[in-house]
Amino acid sequence: MVRYILTRALSLALSLIVASIVIFAVIEVIPGDPAAFMLGLNANETAIAALRAELELDGSLTERYIAWVSGMLSGDFGTSYTYRVPVSELVLDRIWISLPLTVYALLLSTLIAVPIGVIAATNRGRVGDYAIIGATQLGIAVPNFWFAMLLVLLFAVTLQMFSAGGFPGWDDPGAAIKALTLPAIALALPQASILARVMRSALIDTLGQDYIRTARAKGLTRGQAIRRHALRNALIPVLTIIGLQFSFLLAGAIIIENVFFLPGLGRLIFQGITQRDLIVVESVTMLLVFAVIVVTFLVDVAYALVDPRLRRG
Incomplete structure (x- = not known):
């Protein structure tokens, strides 16, 4: 190990x-x-x-x-050419928008994907399975920024249930979470589609194992065998994907933050590019890359703890 x-x-x-x-x-x-x-x-x-x-x-x-x-x-990310303050201060101010947005999107993605994947796997080859496969394929194909603009047109402009953009701050947690809801949904859609397909494939593979047939032979119903045995083992690759999605969502929110005018890390990078604030762009991009690589490393280590074959390999 x-x-x-x-x-x-x-x-x-x-x-x-x-x-x-x-x-x-x-x-x-x-x-x-x-x-x-x-x-x-x-x-x-x-x-x-x-x-x-x-x-x-x-x-x-x-x-x-x-x-x-x-x-x-040494913890010194340099000084912004435009704002003339340390880049670390800008990052600390903006991370409290990007990080909750990432966690919110990941939570929505998981809550949507896992039940849908289970439903598709337990109805393999039926109409429901084909419908879910088609919907997830559409979710993967649709660009999240285009979906974000549709959400703004529907829920902000037409129904006026949410604001079209901006962030009120964390003084009012309810208003802050409401402001992050549409961006989180836009981010969660493609990730939920990917995760649902992984969940479906993993559960189908697990349902074909000998111990599931043995459990059924001992008198367990199909639902009991899935809940007690199959689902737990099928979640191993799903948890791996969830860990990777966290870093991808954190680094991939640049476009969504600009669509909704959220003052997060993504918008900070965009402003740094337009203002030629190179030290901000370099440092924040490197910080996001570091987050992606570290989370990937932690997922690999956690997966090796679960699967001893990786340690031997």
Whole structure:
């Protein structure tokens, strides 16, 4: 087990190194000078050079990369070019919107997907199963930002049950949760579709095992065999997908947050791109990548604790 964890940890470290290089390189090739952008069209070269030195943009790419990585390792994500405050402060302000939104969407996805997957598996080959397969395929195919705009048109513009965007803050938890409901539904739709198909496949495989037939031969009804034996084992791959979906939802809320004007991490990245605030874009993107890789690592370790075959492999 120790060897397995060390191997996965080494893979995590290598993934983070590669991700940091790719993120830094991609950001650096974006055309435009942040200093010139901040000073405007009428700025002279002397002022631009002075601002570049103040923002520590006058070093070589290697020097700036090393300074950026070493700063993140010590908890210093740099200072925003636009807001002139530490990036860590911006992240702490915005994470309390992105993180609850992710948890909310994951909860909705799970509550929708697991019952639907069970229904589809227990009615395999029937009309209900085909209907669920078609609906989940549509859920996977529909872009979540397009679905989000449909939700706004229906529930905000037509029915006026929800606001079209914005976030009132956590002073009123009820209003805050209500503001996150439509974005969470838009995020949960494709994830619920994927999870429902995984649940269906896992349960169908489990129902074909010998111990399920033995349980039925001992007098258990089909429903009892599913609840007592099949469902528990079928949930193992489902739990793995749920763990992975958490990181994907956290990193994938950028478009949804912009559709609903939520001041979360996704909107912070979008604003950083439009304002040429490269240090914000680099640091927040790297933080999201770190979250994805760490959650994936934890899921791998947890799965190995359940399945000893992985440890031996």
